[in-house]
Structure formats: structure tokens, C-alpha cells
Amino acid sequence: MSERKSPWVIDTRDLGRRPGLSRQVHREAPTSAALGVEGVIAVPKGAEVELDVLLESVVEGVLVSGTAVAPVAGECSRCLDPIADEEIEVEFTELFAYPDSATDQTTDSDEIARLVDDLVDLEPVVRDAAVLALPSVPLCTPDCAGLCPECGVKWADAGPDHRHESIDPRWAALTERFSTDRDE
Numbered sequence: 001m002s003e004r005k006s007p008w009v010i011d012t013r014d015l016g017r018r019p020g021l022s023r024q025v026h027r028e029a030p031t032s033a034a035l036g037v038e039g040v041i042a043v044p045k046g047a048e049v050e051l052d053v054l055l056e057s058v059v060e061g062v063l064v065s066g067t068a069v070a071p072v073a074g075e076c077s078r079c080l081d082p083i084a085d086e087e088i089e090v091e092f093t094e095l096f097a098y099p100d101s102a103t104d105q106t107t108d109s110d111e112i113a114r115l116v117d118d119l120v121d122l123e124p125v126v127r128d129a130a131v132l133a134l135p136s137v138p139l140c141t142p143d144c145a146g147l148c149p150e151c152g153v154k155w156a157d158a159g160p161d162h163r164h165e166s167i168d169p170r171w172a173a174l175t176e177r178f179s180t181d182r183d184e
Contacts, residue, residue: 008123012055012062012115017098021057026050031070032123035130041074041083041138043130051122061097061115068092068126077137078146079154090129096120 007029015021028048036042043049053066069089075082096113113125145155150164167175 006121006123008121008126010053010055010064010120010122011118012057012096012120013118015055015057015062017057019057019059023055025053025055025066029123031127035070035127036072036074036134039074040077041072041134043070043088043134044073047071049126051126053122055120058095061095062120063093063095064120064122064125065093066091068130070130072134074138076140076144078139078144079156080147081140081154083138083140088130088133090126090133092125092129094125 007027010025015023028050030046030048031043032045034042034045038044047070049068049070051066051068053064056063056065067089069087072086072088073082073084094113096115098115113120147154148158148162148164150166153162155162
């Protein structure tokens with residue numbers, strides 16, 4: 001569990017252990033590491049993540065549900081232009097089990113999150129949701145045409161008449177023959 005002063009950690013003692021009690025939490029928290037693959041697409045390290053969370057006391061623990069909004073940075077996988085001024089919004093729901101609850105006793109330690117000293121750490125939950133929501137092939141625009149494979153210029157900048165004459169090597173001798181005949 002992260003240290004208590006972390007903005008990712010929320011104290012749930014005011015909920016008590018009576019099912020049916022709930023509390024809204026809204027805060028911003030900086031990421032301690034990049035979420036995703038840096039250079040491709042990620043929430044940068046130190047980026048402020050806006051959290052809007054509902055904590056609900058249930059029989060087995062505290063049910064945490066909400067949304068997280070964070071900026072993303074990376075580059076287009078087709079044209080390599082930077083992707084900036086984009087945001088990702090993810091929804092998450094996680095049960096944090098009370099110590100010695102039936103859920104705590106019947107699940108493995110890595111299957112479910114647990115309350116430690118009545119604290120919930122949201123950073124791993126948001127990290128997992130954000131990484132899964134990031135595109136595996138990020139694009140600057142949905143219709144990005146990419147780069148010309150011959151010269152590397154962006155198709156968007158090249159214009160409709162951009163082309164490279166390539167002659168099949170099997171026909172190259174004929175091309176030379178006919179261009180010589182025309183010259184005479």
C-alpha cells in the first residue's frame with residue numbers, strides 16, 4: 001500500500017462497516033510512472049489524473065467505482081506525427097475486501113484488492129484500466145494515410161499526383177530499347 005499522504009490513497013473509516021453507506025470523492029493525482037508505452041502512447045509520468053469516485057460500503061468490503069481522465073502523449077503509428085492534447089477517460093469498478101471477510105478468506109491474495117488499515121490505493125486500479133484502454137495502434141486522425149514507402153513523405157502532404165516510377169526489372173531492357181528508337 002502506498003504511503004498515507006498519497007493523493008491516490010483514500011481513507012474509508014468514515015464509511016464504517018455498515019452496508020449501504022457511500023461517499024463521493026473528487027480529486028486530482030499525479031502519476032508516479034508513465035501508464036502505457038512511452039514513445040508510442042502513454043499517460044506521461046507526473047500527469048494529473050482527474051478522479052471522480054464513489055465509495056460504497058458493502059457486506060464484503062468497499063466497492064469503488066468511478067472514472068479517471070488523464071492526458072495522453074505519443075506518436076501516430078502511421079505517419080509518426082506527435083499525438084498531443086488528447087485525453088483518455090476510463091471507468092473502473094473494484095471491490096476492496098475487508099480483512100477476515102468471506103471474500104478475503106476464499107480468494108488468493110492476487111485475485112482481489114484488500115483494505116489495509118481502512119485505506120484503498122486507486123493507483124493500480126486506474127493504471128490497469130488506462131493501459132487496457134489505450135489504443136494499440138495510435139493514430140493522429142482516423143483517416144491518416146501514413147508515409148510513402150518509397151520516399152517517406154507524408155501522403156497528406158504529398159498531394160494526389162505523388163508517385164514514383166518503378167519499372168519491373170524484367171521489362172527494363174525493353175524500356176531502354178524503345179526510348180532509344182524514339183530518340184532517332
